[in-house]
Amino acid sequence: MERRPPPKWGEDELTGFFNAERQNQFATFVHHPLAETLIEIDSIQLRALQGWVNPRPFFAPQFFVRAHSSYRGAAASAFAGRVAEVFPLCRVALEYAAYGFHIGKSKDRYEVWLRRSDSEECKKEMKSAFRIPRLRESLKARDQGLDSVFWDLYERTIEYGAHPNLQGVVINIQQDKTDDGASQRIIYAHEAGPQLDISMSTVALVGLFSLRAFRLLHSTRCELLGVSDRISRLEGRF
Numbered sequence: 001m002e003r004r005p006p007p008k009w010g011e012d013e014l015t016g017f018f019n020a021e022r023q024n025q026f027a028t029f030v031h032h033p034l035a036e037t038l039i040e041i042d043s044i045q046l047r048a049l050q051g052w053v054n055p056r057p058f059f060a061p062q063f064f065v066r067a068h069s070s071y072r073g074a075a076a077s078a079f080a081g082r083v084a085e086v087f088p089l090c091r092v093a094l095e096y097a098a099y100g101f102h103i104g105k106s107k108d109r110y111e112v113w114l115r116r117s118d119s120e121e122c123k124k125e126m127k128s129a130f131r132i133p134r135l136r137e138s139l140k141a142r143d144q145g146l147d148s149v150f151w152d153l154y155e156r157t158i159e160y161g162a163h164p165n166l167q168g169v170v171i172n173i174q175q176d177k178t179d180d181g182a183s184q185r186i187i188y189a190h191e192a193g194p195q196l197d198i199s200m201s202t203v204a205l206v207g208l209f210s211l212r213a214f215r216l217l218h219s220t221r222c223e224l225l226g227v228s229d230r231i232s233r234l235e236g237r238f
Contacts, residue, residue: 021080028079034200038075041207048227059110063100067093067210078199081189084172086199087161090206097210098135142216
């Protein structure tokens with residue numbers, strides 16, 4: 001069934017920008033060498049998470065579902081060339097996956113997370129229990145290499161836009177010489193180039209981190225679904 005835009009769609013600046021984003025996504029899909037990799041990562045995440053009846057324990061998979069949703073948001077932004085927006089979404093995806101891994105099968109940790117809003121004391125307890133060093137302790141205990149990947153990616157997301165730091169600003173500025181000296185353009189959507197490349201590679205690595213963390217927690221499910229082998233093949237690309 002053909003879906004046509006509603007009347008007046010694209011006649012204003014905002015929805016016109018949405019149309020331009022879509023054209024960028026088409027171009028990235030056709031031309032960027034990592035497009036198929038991002039699609040494959042999404043497919044593996046869906047395979048691991050969809051149709052899971054009564055997971056035991058039930059709480060950790062919720063965080064990986066949200067990590068996957070954030071991954072899709074980051075991928076959509078990367079395909080559109082929205083480099084500045086990729087890194088905050090990648091940070092969210094990283095943290096959801098790391099929270100899920102940190103909670104794991106611990107009902108006590110889940111209860112601490114669940115009761116964050118019950119009182120100021122509960123909020124303090126939750127914030128202490130889920131600080132980045134605590135998340136890293138859980139990762140290190142199972143896989144030091146995966147912890148290093150998490151930290152490198154976390155730092156990258158902070159540097160390039162999850163916080164308004166210098167690199168996150170200048171990567172989206174283009175300086176042009178003019179007769180009067182120079183002018184600056186603040187870029188909303190990048191075309192092909194190194195900025196697009198780093199955003200696409202970051203999304204891929206964040207998605208792969210989430211899959212590796214999930215496999216450590218749910219190895220039996222991953223083996224039964226054929227997910228483990230697919231993850232291993234992806235690891236060979238990086």
